Amino acid sequence: MIELQPILHVLRQRGILLGPGHFVLGDGYGNPGHHSATFVDWQKFNEAVDLYAVLVERLAEQVQHLNFDLIVTPDEESLPTARMLAKVFTGYSYRPEIPCQICSATSAVKDAAPLALIHDDFVNRGRQLNDSFGALTRKGYLPVALTCLFTRVAENEIFGLPIYAAVEHAVAATPADKCPLCAAGEPVDVRYGKGALFAARPAGVGVGATPAAMR
């Protein structure tokens, strides 16, 4: 298994993972009112092709035992990773190429293959995943696991599906009212993502306080 610690070190060194800090997410992708000790600069990550390849390979190592027949993604953005994952995986086992498809509430999968892996590059609270999960099960597929590069979910599963992350637990978020950093009185950092916009809403809150809207 490719070691996580050296990867984390490089991700931090290159400014892709920011922290430790006390970041207000509120980024519109399912994290309203969530705080995290780590912020992911997704734009910088997208430029780090070498690291991306390492993460996908690390993910493939984690799920090679699952014997899935298909990989579905909730959105187009995650499709290149799904394809790369499929390629790495078939490289291990000399199986025929694994098909990858987008699957959401509005677009269902095409042909029948029972075991489906759901891949989403960045798993937040999972609304899109919920759509994919529903669409798959209605069609008679069995979702076997969820893979991602990064996840804000601290638990090891979501909707009863095990989560496999290339960078597990490193960027987990907690609701503001359960945030240990808030409890410790750490000032919040709203400089990144849309945290600033989120925190600037009612109650005139800024750095150094927990926005009332998040309590």
Ligand SMILES: [Zn+2]
């Ligand atoms: Zn907090």
